[in-house]
Amino acid sequence: MTTASNVHAEIKTLLEGWCTGVREKNLDAIMAYYDPEIVAYDAIIQLQFRGIDAYRQHWQFCLGMCEGAMLFETHQLVVHGNDDVAFAHWLNKCGGTDEKGEEKSSWMRASAGYRKTADGWKAVHEHFSAPFDMASGKALFELQP
Template identity: 70%
Template sequence: MNLKQPARAASDETGPTTARSVFMSTYDDNAREQIQASLQRWAMAVRNKDLDAITAYYHPQVVAYDAIIQLQFKGIEAYREHWQHCLGMCQGPMLFEMQDLTIHADGDVAFAHWLNHCGAADESGEMKGSWMRASAGYLLTAEGWKAVHEHFSAPFDMQSGKALFDLKP
């Protein structure tokens, strides 16, 4: 494993699919760039509500811990059903943007973490959303880098047990 010191990279803020404040390790720049491009395609697919493009991002044996509905999802079919349910709850345009993306890659394994601003337009057309924490683990496959693990969560207040959806980075 190459243990070079990570280097801060300038972020490209040319569009809504590009993460801001990107921190990229120097372990494997090519892998990092491929994963970042995959994340950008995935975020665009979510905003476009393109279920096939969303699930193309994942490994068939993905294990996902999403912030809503159930404790975990095992396998692409279970997670695809979950995504379909989530997209069905969002009638208007989607809000799905990443910030503070960090990617580390070495060999055929990588991981990333970021803050994700997600939501949708309400009945009046007003965008409603909250910030979530996200992390993912990737494996390099014959089809490229695939998310084999994903975790979305929101912090919560221990006294009330309520999620803290009003927090901002």
């Protein structure tokens, strides 16, 4: 039987590998984190992504937007789960460096649902978002935790 602390440790390790893949712009490492039937609600481009192929194309686009070093970190990770299903939420600091080497980043909200497969834990649902101002319709990228 899996304990809550084991599930937390396993999901944390999974997320750390995924974040490393993002920072290294390693598309195969990023995609290894996801279940083939992933449903994702990302903060940009479209309302939803269904399936690994659609999300892979999206990640490829996103990685192409960052020319400098990538910044991608999880903070305040909370995990709940049992032997075969888990849920996590965290704050994600993401961005990169510009042509002058200056950091350009913001905080995002993230949550994910996981299923334990023969290949280990895989994300089956992911949601990234930024809070926004209702009056202006603009994202609030300057907020800090």
